[in-house]
Amino acid sequence: LGALRAVKVRVAHAVGAGQDARVALEARAGVGLSVLYSLGTVVFAALSLPLLPIVAGDSVGPLAQTYVLVRGLSIPFVLLAAAIREASQGAGDSRSPMRAALAGNLINIPLNALLVLALGYGVAGSALANVVAQIVECGWLLAQRRAWLGKAGPSTFADRKNLFRLGWPQGLEFILDVSSFSALAVIVARIGSSHLAAHQIVLQTSHLTLLPLIAV
Secondary structure, three states: OOOOHHHHHHHHHHHHOOOHHHHHHHHHHHHHHHHHHHHHHHHHHHHHHHHHHHHHOOOOHHHHHHHHHHHHHHHHHHHHHHHHHHHHHHOOOOHHHHHHHHHHHHHHHHHHHHHHHHOOOHHHHHHHHHHHHHHHHHHHHHHHOHHHHHHOOOOOHHHHHHHHHHHHHHHHHHHHHHHHHHHHHHHHHHHOHHHHHHHHHHHHHHHHHHHHHHHO
């Protein structure tokens, strides 16, 4: 996700230079990179499964394994949506990604209620609801930006290389930024699942307060 932030930068440069055709090419390059990143992320997620009980403890570890196993199905859709979202924001459009996120959440909330509370699928149900929501959000963004992805020619290796060179430091910064949150979550998980749930609620509230600063 951090590395794909480069798409926003490259698209913004193209917009500023008045290179409209370049905007579509940069978006397509981002989509191409998102596919490659998806493959690596899926492999990493699969390799992490046996380690989760060791890291998170015996009470939370198996739940985390179940969640990651199901949630992993959404990885390609998450990163593809991220590439299109970054391109849209680089072009000055923050409303389309917002609408797509709202559509995904409007699906996610009732699906969670159905799968977790009504049908009793627990963690697996929550993860499945998230997968469906991510597919909806990705589909919404693809529909919004089909002109970019259709009219432009295929991106070149050089386009994707430029994105990667600009993006990997941002990806590394993103990892360092969230590592402290991850470390704290591991510590809290060892205390108990209720503590971890409370920590997650507070963390989401904290993220909400940070979003206006990110916009600036």
